[in-house]
Amino acid sequence: MSASRTARERVRAELTREITDIARGQLATEGASGLSLRAIAREMGMVSSAIYRYFPSRDDLLTALIIDGYNALGEAVEKADAAVAREDHTGRWLAVCHAVRDWALAHPHEYALLYGSPVPGYKAPMDTVAAAIRDTVVYGRIVSDAHEAGVLNPRDGFPAPPAAFSGDAGRVRDIIPGVPDDVIARALLAWTGLFGWVSFELFGQFNNVILDPRAAFEHAMRCHAALLGLPA
Amino acid sequence: MSASRTARERVRAELTREITDIARGQLATEGASGLSLRAIAREMGMVSSAIYRYFPSRDDLLTALIIDGYNALGEAVEKADAAVAREDHTGRWLAVCHAVRDWALAHPHEYALLYGSPVPGYKAPMDTVAAAIRDTVVYGRIVSDAHEAGVLNPRDGFPAPPAAFSGDAGRVRDIIPGVPDDVIARALLAWTGLFGWVSFELFGQFNNVILDPRAAFEHAMRCHAALLGLPA
């Protein structure tokens, strides 16, 4: 029974995959708003309504693309982190930074889908969150490792986090375990700083100003590492 | 002659304004992709083709909205800065931070238009840049003032900017005049950190994690101030 059933299921999986592949291609050339189910169907030699057998709506296709995107970025970050010696926390941080930036530059529209403006009317379903934090989990492990190894400079001269922050810090600690509140706060700073920089570069805020973005980025991330307390 | 000329021109200006107002309303409720010239025309009791007498294309309307947005944000930032004593550089920085965040929270779709994903196929014309840097100019003045007043902590422990950065630093110095390269670098860090944070908060990256965003933001911006070298 399963042999014949899988025959059907296999072609279904195949077509589903082909749809997302073509959609990703459209995303790369036209952007999220240029995603057209009819155009996908045309390219597949299918009639437009047939697509709805595989994705009930445009938003569901979008969800699939978003999850794929988070996973692709997460995997890139995981690989970059794994390629550096585990005790070289600063090197791991920098590797992660470059992995994020390189992936974003290689897939600008996908990055925009993940970290840019939310698509209006689109509500991200819960399925996305697991994929969404893959990169953050890697980052959290680096910070935790560094703290555990005792190499995190206490960085005095910075204000102590207010009492109102402790609740939020606790929730962040699920991802960056075992570190005190002030490290949580600085870790958030570096993480938002990384994506803020990449977004500025990718979304054109640096146009005609930063002409050697890689060098500026590298230095900026080294500064963030220092702020975090990582050794130079 | 000008009296009669202005009669026509006045109604034209009036209608142009009405179009952008309705468009801004659409932007707030539907987002950028929900902008519909036909819906605007309908709301004005006009025929859709008539809109094209005022804006040759959807992109031109978008440009107008973008410029308006930059100006609105710039004005909010200017006001916030002006409300603080000129020598209180840290206070001015925090006021600017909150002005950006408050404006973004009040006009999320407009913020997304300015600092989120670029609209695919849309090429920002040169007219936008003057408006786009209004907020940055205010920020640059704060940093310059603080440096000139000699209150900027040198913040050693941070890596020195590489030689490759000097060219870019020079271009940034047009906006933050009179400060050395390392201050330029840290100023960029704080600025991108501010917008990175606001974008994370607004675009949902903090969902279910940061529940008291204002407190966390305030502390984060104080840390950025410290990184920059501003006195506590």
Next chain:
DNA sequence: AAGAAAAAGAGAGCACTGCTCTTGACGGGC
């Protein structure tokens, strides 16, 4: 004041879009 010129509105139409509904064909489980 009269006529030429410029500007604006109206409406039809083109080529698209997402999405729904119905119809007809195919193929595996009873």
Next chain:
DNA sequence: GCCCGTCAAGAGCAGTGCTCTCTTTTTCTT
């Protein structure tokens, strides 16, 4: 061998940006 679920196809709805032509209104010039 029937029967029902799965699927493709096609027509159709309501909407989009934009272009074209035609008519009306306003402004400028003589």
